[in-house]
Structure formats: C-alpha cells, structure tokens
Amino acid sequence: MxxxxxxxxxxxxxxxxxxxxxxxxxxxxxxxxxxxxxxxxxxxxxxxxxxxxxxxxxxxxxxxxxxxxxxxxxxxxxxxxxxxxxxxxxxxxxxxxxxxxxxxxxxxxxxxxxxxxxxxxxxxxxxxxxxxxxxxxxxxxxxxxxxxxxxxxKIPDKFLSSEFLMVIIKYMESGQASFIKEAVYALQLDLNNTGYYAKRDASTIGKEVFIRS
Structure with a gap:
C-alpha cells in the first residue's frame, strides 16, 4: 500500500x-x-x-x-x-x-x-x-x-518551481522520502540548515540543493 x-x-x-x-x-x-x-x-x-x-x-x-x-x-x-x-x-x-x-x-x-x-x-x-x-x-x-x-x-507554493520539484522527485526516487510531505520537509530542513542558501533566489536554491543532494 x-x-x-x-x-x-x-x-x-x-x-x-x-x-x-x-x-x-x-x-x-x-x-x-x-x-x-x-x-x-x-x-x-x-x-x-x-x-x-x-x-x-x-x-x-x-x-x-x-x-x-x-x-x-x-x-x-x-x-x-x-x-x-x-x-x-x-x-x-x-x-x-x-x-x-x-x-x-x-x-x-x-x-x-x-x-x-x-x-x-x-x-x-x-x-x-x-x-x-x-x-x-x-x-x-x-x-x-x-x-x-x-x-x-499538495506542494507548498514556495516550492512550486520546476527546479524544486526535481529536488523533491530526487528525494522520493532515492528513498529519502516516501511521500510528498516528507520530501518537502526534507527540502525545508536542507534549506534551513544551510545558511549559504539564505540569500539566494528560489530557482538557484533548487538547482544547488539538487546538485548537492
């Protein structure tokens, strides 16, 4: 199930x-x-x-x-x-x-x-x-x-970009998350715990998190 x-x-x-x-x-x-x-x-x-x-x-x-x-x-x-x-x-x-x-x-x-x-x-x-x-x-x-x-x-508005979606998809495909909520939570944690991304725009953040994950 x-x-x-x-x-x-x-x-x-x-x-x-x-x-x-x-x-x-x-x-x-x-x-x-x-x-x-x-x-x-x-x-x-x-x-x-x-x-x-x-x-x-x-x-x-x-x-x-x-x-x-x-x-x-x-x-x-x-x-x-x-x-x-x-x-x-x-x-x-x-x-x-x-x-x-x-x-x-x-x-x-x-x-x-x-x-x-x-x-x-x-x-x-x-x-x-x-x-x-x-x-x-x-x-x-x-x-x-x-x-x-x-x-x-089901995805928060702030993550509704093609770059962020690819990050969420990668989390789910790699087994880091089983559901969208888990993937979104993991992405949010990743962003919160990485001060480097604090001042970057959304599309850049998405690309860089995807590469780093």
Missing part, C-alpha cells in the same frame, strides 16, 4: 513538474513576444525618424543643384573646377550635419507625450499582433494554472 502511494505521489510530482515546465516556457514565450515587439517598434521609429531627418538636407541639396546659381556655387567666381571637390565635400558635410541635428531632435521630441499618438499610430499593426499573441499565450497559461494538479497542489 505504501509503495502504491509512493508511486502515485511520485507520478503526481512528475505531472506537476511537466506543467510547471510548460508554464515557464509560456512565460518565456510571452517575454520574447514583448521583446520582439519593442525591437521592431524601435527599428520602425528609427527608420521613420531617419526619413524625416533626410528631408532638410535633401531639400537643401535639391535647392542648390537645381537653382540658377548652382554653377557659380560649384565653380566659384573664377569659373574653374579647381576647388569644386572642396565645395562638394563641404556641402555633403553640411548635409550630414543637418541630418544628425534633425535626427537627434526628432528622437528627443518623440519622448514627449504630445507625440505619443503619432507613435501609437505608427505601431498600430504591431500592437494588434502583439495583443493577439499575448492573449493566446495568456489563455494557455491560464489553462495550465487552473489545472487541478496545480490549483489544489
């Missing part, structure tokens, strides 16, 4: 571990979606800002090239090509300087609330896609959390 209960509780731990693994993967996927959204959003805003910043220097270059005074500006008063490359380089440097000024100014202005509606409009399709992806991930997470194994878990 004890053996049957041990196997049953061990299976229970394995099922709990698998559910927690799925939940952790789900959380990782959610964070990845948000990270990808932020990156794509920033890339798009940078591209649009660059296009806006190009308007002024391109307008300047166009007005010079297509103006009646283009020849005199390029060749100077002498009408020779002696310093033409100096003037061309100077004009390009001026254009680059104007581009940088407008680009940096646009970046700074975009931080103000008055420009947020424009940013929202730019990212409208990205936000819609993100919302759909996150909602799907959250539905999956909710389904996992509401599973009876986790909802009414």
């Amino acid at each position: 004890v053996t049957d209960q041990k196997i049953s509780e061990l299976d229970y731990c394995y099922v709990s571990w698998e559910l927690l693994q799925e939940l952790e993967k789900n959380a990782f996927s959610r964070n990845e979606c948000i990270r990808a959204f932020k990156k794509e959003s920033n890339d798009r805003q940078s591209l649009i800002t660059s296009v806006v910043a190009l308007i002024l220097p391109m307008t300047l270059l166009g007005s010079i090239v297509f103006s009646n005074r283009a020849a005199s500006l390029m060749y100077g008063g002498t009408g020779t090509t002696e310093n033409i490359w100096t003037r061309v380089v100077g004009l390009l440097m001026l254009s680059a300087f104007l581009f940088l000024i407008v680009y940096m100014l646009s970046k700074e202005l975009s931080k103000y609330k008055v420009f947020w509606p424009i940013k929202k409009l730019i990212n409208q399709d990205l936000e819609a896609n993100l919302r759909l992806e996150v909602e799907a991930i959250d539905r999956k997470a909710s389904k996992i959390i509401n599973d009876s194994i986790l909802k009414d878990s």
